[in-house]
Amino acid sequence: MEERYNPHVIEEKWQSIWEERGCFNTEEDPSKQKMYILEMFPYPSGRIHMGHVRNYSIGDVIARYMRMKGYNVLHPMGWDAFGLPAENAAIEHGVHPAKWTLENIEYMKKQLKRLGFSYDWRREISTCDISYYKWEQWLFIKMFERGLAYKKFSSVNWCERCQTVLANEQVEGGCCWRCGTQVVQRELEQWFFKITDYADELLEYCDKLQGWPERVLVMQRNWIGKSEGVEIEFPIEKGGSLRIFTTRPDTVFGITFMCIAPEHPLVLDLIKDSSNYKEVLEFINRVRRMSVSREAILEKEGIFTGAYCINPFNGERIPVFVANFVIMEYGTGAIMSVPAHDQRDFEFAKKYNLPIRVVIQPGESILDTETMDKAYEGEGIMVNSGPFSGIPSEEGKKRITEYVEKMGWGKRAYSYKLRDWGISRQRYWGCPIPIIYCERCGMVPVPEKDLPVVLPFDVEIRGEKGSPLSYHKKFVNVKCPNCGLEAKRETDTMDTFVDSSWYFERFCCPDHDGFLDSKRVKYWMPVDLYIGGIEHAVLHLLYARFFTKVLRDFGLVEINEPFINLLTQGMVIKDGAKMSKSKGNVVDPDDMIRKYGADTVRLFLLFAAPPEKDLDWSDKGIEGCYRFLNRVWRVVRDTMPLIKDTPPYKDKIKLEGSNRQLRKIVHKSLKKVTEDIESRYHFNTAISAIMELVNYISQWKPDVNDAVGRSVLREAIETLVIILSPFAPHICEEIWSELGGKRSLIYEKWPEYDPEILEEEDVLIVVQINGRVRDRVIVASGITRDELLKIVLEREKVRMYLRGKNVKNTIYIPDKILNIVTD
Numbered sequence: 001m002e003e004r005y006n007p008h009v010i011e012e013k014w015q016s017i018w019e020e021r022g023c024f025n026t027e028e029d030p031s032k033q034k035m036y037i038l039e040m041f042p043y044p045s046g047r048i049h050m051g052h053v054r055n056y057s058i059g060d061v062i063a064r065y066m067r068m069k070g071y072n073v074l075h076p077m078g079w080d081a082f083g084l085p086a087e088n089a090a091i092e093h094g095v096h097p098a099k100w101t102l103e104n105i106e107y108m109k110k111q112l113k114r115l116g117f118s119y120d121w122r123r124e125i126s127t128c129d130i131s132y133y134k135w136e137q138w139l140f141i142k143m144f145e146r147g148l149a150y151k152k153f154s155s156v157n158w159c160e161r162c163q164t165v166l167a168n169e170q171v172e173g174g175c176c177w178r179c180g181t182q183v184v185q186r187e188l189e190q191w192f193f194k195i196t197d198y199a200d201e202l203l204e205y206c207d208k209l210q211g212w213p214e215r216v217l218v219m220q221r222n223w224i225g226k227s228e229g230v231e232i233e234f235p236i237e238k239g240g241s242l243r244i245f246t247t248r249p250d251t252v253f254g255i256t257f258m259c260i261a262p263e264h265p266l267v268l269d270l271i272k273d274s275s276n277y278k279e280v281l282e283f284i285n286r287v288r289r290m291s292v293s294r295e296a297i298l299e300k301e302g303i304f305t306g307a308y309c310i311n312p313f314n315g316e317r318i319p320v321f322v323a324n325f326v327i328m329e330y331g332t333g334a335i336m337s338v339p340a341h342d343q344r345d346f347e348f349a350k351k352y353n354l355p356i357r358v359v360i361q362p363g364e365s366i367l368d369t370e371t372m373d374k375a376y377e378g379e380g381i382m383v384n385s386g387p388f389s390g391i392p393s394e395e396g397k398k399r400i401t402e403y404v405e406k407m408g409w410g411k412r413a414y415s416y417k418l419r420d421w422g423i424s425r426q427r428y429w430g431c432p433i434p435i436i437y438c439e440r441c442g443m444v445p446v447p448e449k450d451l452p453v454v455l456p457f458d459v460e461i462r463g464e465k466g467s468p469l470s471y472h473k474k475f476v477n478v479k480c481p482n483c484g485l486e487a488k489r490e491t492d493t494m495d496t497f498v499d500s501s502w503y504f505e506r507f508c509c510p511d512h513d514g515f516l517d518s519k520r521v522k523y524w525m526p527v528d529l530y531i532g533g534i535e536h537a538v539l540h541l542l543y544a545r546f547f548t549k550v551l552r553d554f555g556l557v558e559i560n561e562p563f564i565n566l567l568t569q570g571m572v573i574k575d576g577a578k579m580s581k582s583k584g585n586v587v588d589p590d591d592m593i594r595k596y597g598a599d600t601v602r603l604f605l606l607f608a609a610p611p612e613k614d615l616d617w618s619d620k621g622i623e624g625c626y627r628f629l630n631r632v633w634r635v636v637r638d639t640m641p642l643i644k645d646t647p648p649y650k651d652k653i654k655l656e657g658s659n660r661q662l663r664k665i666v667h668k669s670l671k672k673v674t675e676d677i678e679s680r681y682h683f684n685t686a687i688s689a690i691m692e693l694v695n696y697i698s699q700w701k702p703d704v705n706d707a708v709g710r711s712v713l714r715e716a717i718e719t720l721v722i723i724l725s726p727f728a729p730h731i732c733e734e735i736w737s738e739l740g741g742k743r744s745l746i747y748e749k750w751p752e753y754d755p756e757i758l759e760e761e762d763v764l765i766v767v768q769i770n771g772r773v774r775d776r777v778i779v780a781s782g783i784t785r786d787e788l789l790k791i792v793l794e795r796e797k798v799r800m801y802l803r804g805k806n807v808k809n810t811i812y813i814p815d816k817i818l819n820i821v822t823d
Helices: 007-021 050-068 084-093 097-114 130-145 195-206 214-224 249-254 267-271 277-288 292-296 343-351 393-407 518-524 540-553 589-596 598-607 619-643 657-680 683-699 707-724 729-738 755-759 785-792 796-802
Strands: 034-039 072-074 149-159 164-166 184-193 227-235 241-246 257-260 302-310 317-323 334-337 410-415 435-438 442-445 477-479 486-489 527-532 563-568 572-574 762-769 772-780 807-813 817-822
Touching: 007 097, 007 598, 007 729, 034 050, 034 518, 050 072, 050 527, 050 572, 050 589, 050 598, 050 657, 084 097, 097 589, 130 149, 130 442, 164 184, 195 214, 195 540, 214 540, 214 563, 227 249, 227 302, 227 393, 241 249, 241 257, 241 334, 241 410, 249 393, 257 302, 257 343, 267 277, 267 302, 267 317, 277 302, 277 317, 334 343, 393 410, 540 563, 589 598, 589 619, 598 619, 598 683, 598 729, 619 683, 619 707, 619 729, 657 683, 657 707, 657 755, 657 772, 657 785, 683 707, 707 729, 762 796, 772 785, 772 796, 785 807, 785 817, 796 817
Parallel strands: 034 072, 034 527, 257 317, 527 563, 762 817
Antiparallel strands: 149 164, 149 184, 227 241, 227 410, 257 334, 302 317, 435 442, 435 486, 477 486, 762 772, 807 817
């Protein structure tokens, strides 16, 4: 072995060998159990960041481990290549989005290869590649034919800076998820996917995803937002009725006003005779320009329409308001307002001096509207509720619902927060929607033989309102495939979340000349472990689940869910904040690789925190990991003369003393690392166990003439190299070859720990020198004085304290204390 550890030479050497030998290439093998490991593929922004490196390092550990456990592992990588940043870069720098994207992909791919990730690069996918988005267009047409893709006028979220529509899921706190600009409302004709058809199944299967974090499942359940309640018709004084949805029918006697959404179809009819018609109309128009997230706003506003409806339960006359917090897409767009028992209504009533009536008493105390400072939203006993007074509120819900149906005033109903997925984007750099508009034939899907609809390269990207494609005459003007008349092509492109909703299925068969190769997809899917950020909980992950169910119903896949297990890794932060250029706390992976090597970077990101927790970057921490790998190198180099030609220990010769103790420590470490990788993904504790093993080996000095001891040491070194290899593969490959390994570690079998030796009891013995505690050592129970002394005298701490001194005597209290007396 070379005297010094040189990570750059070693890493580039083994990366070349892996690539030349196709070590990570994977084919279907029915004789082996498959394991599909996948990290969320990146957007090719130009450079990978530490969050990427951490995500991919986690996946690589598991992929390498599973290969050594005998699984047939699929571990692919690709690029989520369409999207606004490329188009914005084109506007800002005058470079074509395709050129910008492909150059970024080339650079980022080199970065990933330099980190030594075990990807099957033959399966590489780029969503901007024609061979990929052709089949996305094909699937769109199939969805259009079955009514799952449709177009309608709708109030949509609009980002002025990005000049495009955003799905509800892409609005965060009223702002664009991409650029942070305040989102406004616009009326546009848009394409939608009918995800609401799958709302119940998406919700039901949340209970079956046992390998997902509960936090993610809660977010999805809340986003789908299924509510059980009742729809009730309230007669309007001047004719017609107002239909509301409520989950609290037990509070109907406490209604003191009604609120409707500004978009409600009855709103103009309700206000037409209002004395303040103009003022109401101005309020409606102002609110409608707000984000769809307005339900979460703090300041509740409203205006009286001038109209009244009648509460059929008690005949009371109820004023109707237009309110800024009522969403047309939820329920019926109208709500009954019971301020004593709904906090939002309470705040509204206080602001506009509207009556508050208690109809549910909690029991332990009496609510008084004069002293209430907030709504009581819990259960209790119904009061002031006519014939229903005195009934527990939960029972009251059932009784009121039954009464509503008996009287013909309404019916039981369910409501969902989930809305259909708006996929239209008025931008260039995306998958074109394959629809043609003909004055005679209407909307006509592009025939399959004419797919793909290719994005024209010679497009002028202006950054102004509307899709740049709408200015490209050759693209827009086409013949109708049905009648041959002049027609127009759709110029909207699809939301990029469509691209990432089925790529994991395409990874199974990227070279297939159809949509999917059902045989290969059946072998690999579902993904066994999916790794990515929790920020995608109600975006990508929900859409991916929806798409898989659609593909199943089309007979294209046989699974119900795409991902068996989900691991959501934490962020990499520095100085208490997420790394960002604006904060000046970015650590460049390339810089760290140049300084320490890829193995060190990987090892630190895996060691510094459990995968699901945020990782606080530490310059001292990465330096410590670099010193550890150097120590591994030195320990192996120093022991090489003893073990080079020695076979590893085989379980035939009975071990005693320090030999038995070393083997026990080795197998204890092996068990710990195995369990931490496979069961818990606790890589930080696995690495800690490896570090402890290295410490023990470094202090263990066998007798040169003890063949058994040298064989035990050989087994220890081989085990160390194997269990470290998923975390730091390059240095381990080099050491393995120096040990005489004839093939890559990737093909070696993960060792099994010996349960028998682990059953032997350990004891902690305190080591004293002249009565003062200087060290502690873990050894097998019943160890003799001579065996213990041999171990202790080789330990660095003890040798340091004994330097220049003579041992006069030893006092040994079995299994407890060893006191060394010097002159």
